[in-house]
Amino acid sequence: MTKTKAGRPRSEKAQQAVLNATYELLNENGGKKLTIEAIAQKAGVGKPTIYRWWPSLADIVLEAVLSQADNKIPIPPYESLQTSLRQFLHKSMESINEGDGANLRYLMSLAQQDDSFRDRFRENFVLKRQAILKSILEQAVEANEISSTQDLDILVDILFGAMWYRLLIGHGIMDESFADKLTETAIRLGQN
Amino acid sequence: MTKTKAGRPRSEKAQQAVLNATYELLNENGGKKLTIEAIAQKAGVGKPTIYRWWPSLADIVLEAVLSQADNKIPIPPYESLQTSLRQFLHKSMESINEGDGANLRYLMSLAQQDDSFRDRFRENFVLKRQAILKSILEQAVEANEISSTQDLDILVDILFGAMWYRLLIGHGIMDESFADKLTETAIRLGQN
Amino acid sequence: MTKTKAGRPRSEKAQQAVLNATYELLNENGGKKLTIEAIAQKAGVGKPTIYRWWPSLADIVLEAVLSQADNKIPIPPYESLQTSLRQFLHKSMESINEGDGANLRYLMSLAQQDDSFRDRFRENFVLKRQAILKSILEQAVEANEISSTQDLDILVDILFGAMWYRLLIGHGIMDESFADKLTETAIRLGQN
Amino acid sequence: MTKTKAGRPRSEKAQQAVLNATYELLNENGGKKLTIEAIAQKAGVGKPTIYRWWPSLADIVLEAVLSQADNKIPIPPYESLQTSLRQFLHKSMESINEGDGANLRYLMSLAQQDDSFRDRFRENFVLKRQAILKSILEQAVEANEISSTQDLDILVDILFGAMWYRLLIGHGIMDESFADKLTETAIRLGQN
DNA sequence: AGCTAAGCGAGACGGTACGTCCAGTCTTGCA
DNA sequence: TGCAAGACTGGACGTACCGTCTCGCTTAGCT
Known part of the structure; x- marks a missing residue:
């Protein structure tokens, strides 16, 4: 039977775009303008996509910081x-x-x-x-x-x-x- | 040299009510429900009264904590x-x-x-x-x-x-x- | 040439609820209690939804009256x-x-x-x-x-x-x- | 049996200042900025003084217009x-x-x-x-x-x-x- | 002439509604 | 069928005025 996966596959690109957008917004005004809406807009990503992958804004920030700072x-x-x-x-x-x-x-x-x-x-x-x-x-x-x-x-x-x-x-x-x-x-x- | 200030004087009662309400809300859910609206309602005080005397929610909390903790x-x-x-x-x-x-x-x-x-x-x-x-x-x-x-x-x-x-x-x-x-x-x- | 608009379409239900609520409030006390907040609450609609579609309270009233009176x-x-x-x-x-x-x-x-x-x-x-x-x-x-x-x-x-x-x-x-x-x-x- | 009225009599000056201020504000932006607070401030008059003499903003406006227009x-x-x-x-x-x-x-x-x-x-x-x-x-x-x-x-x-x-x-x-x-x-x- | 009470300005008070921002969810059509 | 886009309900924000109140100062008119 159908073993092929229908539908569009997940976009790693979107994920990375979110992290980059978050990191940039974070360093712009010390997190003053860092909202999920702003991230979604800057990353060119839908809000539901963000909520699908991260439980909260804080976790996005954590991952963004980790991914940038891991080897510092x-x-x-x-x-x-x-x-x-x-x-x-x-x-x-x-x-x-x-x-x-x-x-x-x-x-x-x-x-x-x-x-x-x-x-x-x-x-x-x-x-x-x-x-x-x-x-x-x-x-x-x-x-x-x-x-x-x-x-x-x-x-x-x-x-x-x-x-x-x-x-x-x-x-x-x-x-x-x-x-x-x-x-x-x-x-x-x-x-x- | 009029040094007296005209106008109705600041109500100490309202001020204290705000601080008490803040302290209670703070200790209820760890600050989750601590909003200026909630404080105003609980204290039986208008929002503008709060904004007249404190520059931010943070400052209310600080004063509330200080007034409770000063002699601990x-x-x-x-x-x-x-x-x-x-x-x-x-x-x-x-x-x-x-x-x-x-x-x-x-x-x-x-x-x-x-x-x-x-x-x-x-x-x-x-x-x-x-x-x-x-x-x-x-x-x-x-x-x-x-x-x-x-x-x-x-x-x-x-x-x-x-x-x-x-x-x-x-x-x-x-x-x-x-x-x-x-x-x-x-x-x-x-x-x- | 994509002319279709992405995103969730405007909810006709919400629109109608606003107009109905407005009409009712209008005829309750001659417009004394007719505020955008009251309309939003009565219609079960968020205030931003109202502001998205109508430029002012007056325009809501106009549309509500028109929709009721068009064929009178x-x-x-x-x-x-x-x-x-x-x-x-x-x-x-x-x-x-x-x-x-x-x-x-x-x-x-x-x-x-x-x-x-x-x-x-x-x-x-x-x-x-x-x-x-x-x-x-x-x-x-x-x-x-x-x-x-x-x-x-x-x-x-x-x-x-x-x-x-x-x-x-x-x-x-x-x-x-x-x-x-x-x-x-x-x-x-x-x-x- | 003191039936005489003691105390300070009403100030005609304040009354006229209110009417003048009202008339000016009315003709400034078509009544957009015409509020009781604005009148009180412009007239240099306390709000209670206004409320003591007029039942509503509308009545002040009416009197202001009448006093200016009576002989036009x-x-x-x-x-x-x-x-x-x-x-x-x-x-x-x-x-x-x-x-x-x-x-x-x-x-x-x-x-x-x-x-x-x-x-x-x-x-x-x-x-x-x-x-x-x-x-x-x-x-x-x-x-x-x-x-x-x-x-x-x-x-x-x-x-x-x-x-x-x-x-x-x-x-x-x-x-x-x-x-x-x-x-x-x-x-x-x-x-x- | 002094006393006193009402009128005065100022402005703080409890409130209501404003118009905005963002959260988190839901509903489309495109890819 | 996962995604972008974006509209949805909802809640808090900080502001503008409302009409009421409470002050201390001023002042007219009775004693």
Whole structure:
């Protein structure tokens, strides 16, 4: 019988157009004009198409940011805590200052408005970043640069926490010197 | 020199009704139904009255939270870093777990959507909390419990950052043991 | 050459619901409660749908009245000025007394508040009524019941003018005897 | 038994300021910006002062128009129907074209929205104008220029009706030739 | 001449409706 | 039969006025 698929197949093009449009709108006015209608219009896509694939605006933004940012902060081969952590934090600051800061703030904001998105944001974004940082710290433990009695989770919360805090509140700059101070803090906490 | 202002004076009753209604709605569904229309209806107040006195929904929420929370975390007389900081962090955790956590998350979310509100949020809320924490740390420096070479601002960012981070992401619990770990961290960083 | 229009077509059901709701509200309190919000609610229709299709409340009312009244005053075959004009004026009085009077007053009122609507009201409503009356008078000219030197436009202004004047001011009744007097006036002016 | 009235008497200045402000606003954009708030502001008067003296916006407008227009169309000594009626109608057209037309249209519009104002408008404005016209016609009857069997009320409705009709609908000009045609019409109807 | 109460301006109040924007769903015809 | 287009219901937005109220100041007229 009919095994051929009738109808028009899904358009990958449309999907990509949505993500591109979202990313552009996001970086235009800090998300002020970022609505599903605007995305649909800019992408040349029908609204139902968007609703078919994503559960919410937040998820589109998350995917758009992920698809753009996935390979921005590469994990370098471990050298030393001082070198590797410093480099990781420098890259993070750099990315934030180049525009990703606004995206991160936007995602964090959306996560507070929708619990189920908050879960996806955590699992698909935040925890993956934590894993990278943690792997650096674990290698530092192996290299005896961090005491094995140190609670690495607290260390992760401290490092990412301080960065997010400054990013979200905007009371302090996000520059290399800040990255250096956090690196130093981690080293001092590791020694014990 | 007429310094008296003509016209009917501002109704404190209406103002208080707005703040109360806001606080209730905020704690009902985590801010899902928190709209200016809903506040106006619940408070028995006209919408223009609200717009006359507050520039945005965010500012109403901020004032509502401030008016409720102003005296929740008292500043105790300084005893020791271990005691005073620990107590401050315990109180903070407690307040968050008693419902203020949702409010804080809501405010932080709003702050990411409106730059001018972000400024007010920072000045009127965040920096005041930072000042409390910092005064504890400064007393610790005076008591030689923290080295005078330590950068207190970084310490503040670390402590508040870690708390906000967990609160916003929801990947870790906010309990006394977390507060204790942060206290211990501060002490270790203070001992240069 | 695609001339077909994409997208969901206009809903005739919604359009009709709006007109019906408008007509009902119009006849409920003489237009006192006739607001776009009330129409939308009564018709079960969103406000944007109304604004998409009508430029103003006045135009909705005009269309509602037109759709209800289009066939109320039929043009009878011409017999004589005495008979045909009298019948036309009798029907007009009747329609006014049956409730259309309020609608006409409402429309005339709206026309004074919005010049562009006044134009549409004139073109789509008033001039069409004038044409009917004028065609009767023209047949009377052909039948030598009205002198060909008589200015028919003035006659039309006199007949409709007197009716509208009494309707709007309310200083005299709108009954058959009034219609008869106007008929007689027309006949006397025609003889010359 | 204090029956005397103490207290400050009414300010005639405020009353006049209201009427002047109303008249100016009325002639600025055809009544588009004519609101009680605007009047109060322009007149430098408190809103309650306005509400204390006038039952509605319409009544303010009526009084403003009356106070400005009372002596615009003087009643000349009767000469002949041809002369006196013609002059009266010419003056009416002139006044309408000089700006009073907009005021009349505005008043008529308001009269359709408020039945009790419609009564006052009729009694204090329309009927007084009718009385002037009627007195001319009555003098014509006395002078045997109009047959005593002619119904003068119908004649009044015809003359004022035709003018109001053209004014309100805007389908014909209001000039001297129109006035002349109406004069001629009256003369012909008078001859019987 | 002083007292006092009503009138005054100003403007905040609870409301209603406005016209707009966007959400999320539904209904077409094209491909 | 999946898609773009776009119309649909619905809800909140921020604004403009409404008519009422509450102030402190001003002022006329009685005591």
